[in-house]
Amino acid sequence: xxxxxDFYFDFASPYGYFASRRIEELAxxxxxxVTWRPILLGAIFKVTGMKPNLxxxxxxxxxxxxxxxxxxxxxxxxxxxxxxxxxxxxxxRAFYWLTDEHPEQAKLLARTLYHAHWGEGRDIGPAxxxxxxxxTLGHDRAAVAAALQDQTVKDRLRAENDAxxxxxxxxxxxxxxxxxxxxxxxxxxxxERWLSTGGW
Amino acid sequence: xxxxxDFYFDFASPYGYFASRRIEELAxxxxxxVTWRPILLGAIFKVTGMKPNLxxxxxxxxxxxxxxxxxxxxxxxxxxxxxxxxxxxxxxRAFYWLTDEHPEQAKLLARTLYHAHWGEGRDIGPAxxxxxxxxTLGHDRAAVAAALQDQTVKDRLRAENDAxxxxxxxxxxxxxxxxxxxxxxxxxxxxERWLSTGGW
Numbered sequence: 513x514x515x516x517x518d519f520y521f522d523f524a525s526p527y528g529y530f531a532s533r534r535i536e537e538l539a540x541x542x543x544x545x546v547t548w549r550p551i552l553l554g555a556i557f558k559v560t561g562m563k564p565n566l567x568x569x570x571x572x573x574x575x576x577x578x579x580x581x582x583x584x585x586x587x588x589x590x591x592x593x594x595x596x597x598x599x600x601x602x603x604x605r606a607f608y609w610l611t612d613e614h615p616e617q618a619k620l621l622a623r624t625l626y627h628a629h630w631g632e633g634r635d636i637g638p639a640x641x642x643x644x645x646x647x648t649l650g651h652d653r654a655a656v657a658a659a660l661q662d663q664t665v666k667d668r669l670r671a672e673n674d675a676x677x678x679x680x681x682x683x684x685x686x687x688x689x690x691x692x693x694x695x696x697x698x699x700x701x702x703x704e705r706w707l708s709t710g711g712w
Numbered sequence: 713x714x715x716x717x718d719f720y721f722d723f724a725s726p727y728g729y730f731a732s733r734r735i736e737e738l739a740x741x742x743x744x745x746v747t748w749r750p751i752l753l754g755a756i757f758k759v760t761g762m763k764p765n766l767x768x769x770x771x772x773x774x775x776x777x778x779x780x781x782x783x784x785x786x787x788x789x790x791x792x793x794x795x796x797x798x799x800x801x802x803x804x805r806a807f808y809w810l811t812d813e814h815p816e817q818a819k820l821l822a823r824t825l826y827h828a829h830w831g832e833g834r835d836i837g838p839a840x841x842x843x844x845x846x847x848t849l850g851h852d853r854a855a856v857a858a859a860l861q862d863q864t865v866k867d868r869l870r871a872e873n874d875a876x877x878x879x880x881x882x883x884x885x886x887x888x889x890x891x892x893x894x895x896x897x898x899x900x901x902x903x904e905r906w907l908s909t910g911g912w
Contacts, residue, residue, distance in 0.1 A: 560769045569760045570882035574895060584912050585902070682770035695774055698898030702785070712784050 516545045517703075518688040520676055522553040523600035523622075525684035526579040527697040529630040532623060533588055534700060535687070542707035544689075548611070548619055550604040551676045552669070553684055560682045564597055582697070591633030598629060599637035601669070602660050606642050608668045609659035610651075621646060716747040717903075718888040720876055723750060723800035723822075725884035726779040727897040729830040732823060733788055734900060735887070742907035744889075748811070748819055750804040751876045752869070753884055760882045764797055782897070791833030798829060799837035801869070802860050806842050808868045809859035810851075821846060 517539050521528030532548075539546045557563065566572040576592060583590030603625045611618035628645055629636040636642060639660045646656040659665050676686075680693055687694045687703050692711065694703050706712075717739050721728030732748075739746045757763065766772040776792060783790030803825045811818035828845055829836045836842060839860050846856040859865050876886075880893055887894045887903050892911065894903050906912075 560771060561763070562768055562771070563761065568762055568882070570877070570880050571760060571762070574880060574882065574893060577893070578895070581902075581912070585905075677770070680770050680774060682768070682774065693774060693777070695778070696898065698896065701901070702781075705785075712781070 514544055515690060516547045518549055518679075519546050520549045520551050520681045520684065520686040520688070522551055522684040523603040523625060523629060523636060524597045525553065526575075526596075526630055527582075528684040529626045530579075530582055530586060530588060530697045531685035531687070531700060532626050533586065535685075536619075538700060538704055539707070542704075544707065548607070548622055549672055549676065550600065550607050550622065550669075551673050551681065551684065552600060552604060555673050556677055556682055559677050562682065566597055589627060589631035591631065593629055593633040593635060595635035595637060598635055601637075602639040602642040603629075603636050604669050605660050605662075605665045606646055606656060608672065609656070609662070609665045617649070617651075621649060621651075624649060714744055715890060716745045718749055718879075719746050720749045720751050720881045720884065720886040720888070722753045722884040723803040723825060723829060723836060724797045725753065726775075726796075726830050727782075728884040729826045730779075730782055730786060730788060730897045731885035731887070731900060732826050733786065735885075736819075738900060738904055739907070742904075744907065748807070748822055749872055749876065750800065750807050750822065750869075751873050751881065751884065752800060752804060755873050756877055756882055759877050762882065766797055789827060789831035791831065793829055793833040793835060795835030795837060798835055801837075802839040802842040803829075803836050804869050805860050805862075805865045806846055806856060808872065809856070809862070809865045817849070817851075821849060821851075824849060 519531070519535050521532060535546050565575050580590065580592065607618050607622050610621060624645055625636050625642065628634045634641065636645070639657065642660065643653050643656045647653040679688060683695050685697060687699070689703060689706055692706060719731070719735050721732060735746050765775050780790065780792065807818050807822050810821060824845055825836050825842065828834045834841065836845070839857065842860065843853050843856045847853040879888060883895050885897060887899070889903060889906055892906060
């Protein structure tokens with residue numbers, strides 16, 4: 513079987529949310545699996561010198577309009593969170609705590625966190641919110657709370673972020689198919705074409 | 713007939729080049745005409761605080777890879793110019809000098825300049841290059857050279873840039889259909905859908 517597709521995303525990124533709703537089906541249609549890799553764009557922006565889109569004049573307003581439009585187009589549940597851009601550290605740590613042992617549960621947690629934030633407009637920044645959401649999926653709340661402060665988990669997230677930068681990841685979503693990089697929700701059609709043709 | 717579509721682009725933008733090769737056909741298929749509006753992203757970046765993509769670590773390298781990939785996908789002539797990012801002032805002025813009296817000639821000049829720059833890799837920054845390219849289309853070289861220094865033409869470009877910012881334009885290409893804004897080459901499929909459905 514061909515290698516998994518790497519799916520990089522920040523929980524704070526609405527475009528990552530939209531991509532998270534499509535990437536598995538897209539990959540499966542071409543016999544691929546997907547490795548989900550949450551990242552912290554804030555840390556990556558320190559390398560690239562970029563600023564969050566929302567904080568850029570004109571572009572920030574466009575983004576708010578654009579993501580609502582994509583939500584309607586793709587029938588995605590969507591509520592623009594008052595808390596955006598959220599702090600995605602706790603959500604990302606919770607994901608990495610789970611993913612090696614229980615990758616499918618980790619993906620379900622990621623989808624549930626994404627839905628809470630971008631679908632329902634909840635602030636997923638506070639650790640207690642992440643703990644509570646993980647609890648609704650049957651995870652032990654005390655274990656999740658401990659994991660969010662576990663040094664191994666913290667180091668894992670940092671290592672994933674550093675590795676992402678090393679691979680050229682600078683935005684969310686960012687998909688790498690074999691060694692081919694694709695940045696943005698708007699590149700998913702191209703990813704699909706790449707998978708179906710083998711590249712060009 | 714419905715209002716023309718506004719097509720904003722910077723001659724220095726490869727994504728604008730790719731859009732310029734598709735926008736007329738896309739619009740015509742939906743009974744629309746297109747008003748071409750070259751802009752200077754450098755001036756607009758002073759408002760938004762953005763930096764040219766090429767100057768951003770990781771993103772710059774991605775862009776070079778990505779535009780070559782789009783060229784192959786769309787069968788667009790493409791030679792990455794050593795001179796990128798080019799100074800697009802002279803090309804833009806030449807366009808505005810022509811467009812009110814001879815809009816189709818102005819579009820042909822824009823296409824020819826775009827092809828020279830992104831198709832053949834020529835530096836279209838120098839005024840003499842713009843004059844020479846306009847000359848190959850039958851325009852009087854002395855008249856073009858004079859136009860590039862004409863205060864009315866200079867003012868027109870500045871006014872178009874200011875108006876673009878007022879309309880929220882912050883990148884290239886940027887398409888406005890009625891009052892609906894679309895940023896990026898990657899939004900052209902969405903523009904097409906918007907035109908065919910009347911919006912959502």
